[in-house]
Amino acid sequence: MTDHKKNTMRLLLSNDDGLDALGIQTLVQQLQQTFDCTLVAPDRDRSGASNSLTLTRPLRPTLVREQQYKVDGTPTDCVNLALSEVIDGKFDAVISGINHGPNLGDDVLYSGTVAAAMEARHLGRPALAVSLVGKRHFETAAQVIAQLLCDSHTLALPPKVLLNINVPDVPYGELKGIKVTRLGYRHQAHPAIPANHPKGIDCYWIGALAEPNDAAEDTDFHAVANGYVSITPIHTDMTCHSALHQLNQWVNDLAP
Incomplete structure (x- = not known):
């Protein structure tokens, strides 16, 4: 594996399970062998926080240990503070996770893990959201991310696109x-x-999440169920472009 510290690639790590969660601590142990890593994560479990920002009170970043900060806010707060130079700001890429459980299909609408990566992409940094489809083999997901990062220089994505990665819970x-x-x-x-x-x-x-309704062969559900790592490019444009023409016709017909 190439020593990327010599290339000064700097990574910001965040999550929604909290700074001391096993997922993010396993990830930093893997990545800090190769990259310069800083953790900025919530001070407690903020799963399901989605893209929420704390706007009704000030936030307090606290240095817990070397290059590891906790914030009394949401995952999006953490990334926003870190990239706005409250905590350094000079990061080349952002990794959110490893989440304790899947972020598949509709889950991305609620996921604080995906939201942290989305905030990073919105602020102009390449971003990955990574989740383990289980709670045992976090080292597997960490190895996958290390492998992807070593080849990341060959990937070019459109603006505002992030990668949502789900890893089966196996060795x-x-x-x-x-x-x-x-x-x-x-x-x-x-x-x-x-x-x-x-x-x-x-x-x-x-209530608990339901089982998949659409788990066709090209979906993230199908991939992880069959032992494959799933990588899905996602972006924030929620416009249903295929409905625009029909909607325009309907609006025009309503016009006096």
Whole structure:
């Protein structure tokens, strides 16, 4: 493996599971052998935070250990502060993860892991979001990312595009390979679940994610289910371009 420290490639690492989560700590142990890594992550689990920014109070970055900071905010807050030179700012690329569980299909709408990478791409840095489809073999996902980064100089992506990567929860030697995929879709989520409150107040857990509805051969769901690493290019343009013509006709017909 090439020693990229000699090339001064500097990586910002973040996540939504918190600074001391096993995923991000495994990732930094792998990547710091080759790259100059700085961690800026939430001070606690912020899973499901999506792209939320904290706008109602100031944020406090705290140096916990060398080149590792915790922030009392969301994953997007962390990346925003790090890249706006509150914490250095001089990073060549951003890696978000390793997430404790999948970010497949519709999951990307809620994922703080994907949101952190999205904020980085919005601020002009190449970005990867990486998730382990399980909670055991984090070293497998870390090795995959190290491999991809060593060849990243040969990849050119359009502006505002990030890579969403999901890795099967198996030993590295059992991976079948890598597939470029599209996002699949899940069925409607399960209903909210009533919870017990000591004061008798009505409260609920958000319902669990549903099984895939669209897991066709070209989707991320299909790839990981069959032992492949899934790489999906995603961007923030949520416009349904195929509906524009029909919508324009409808609006024109409404005109007085």
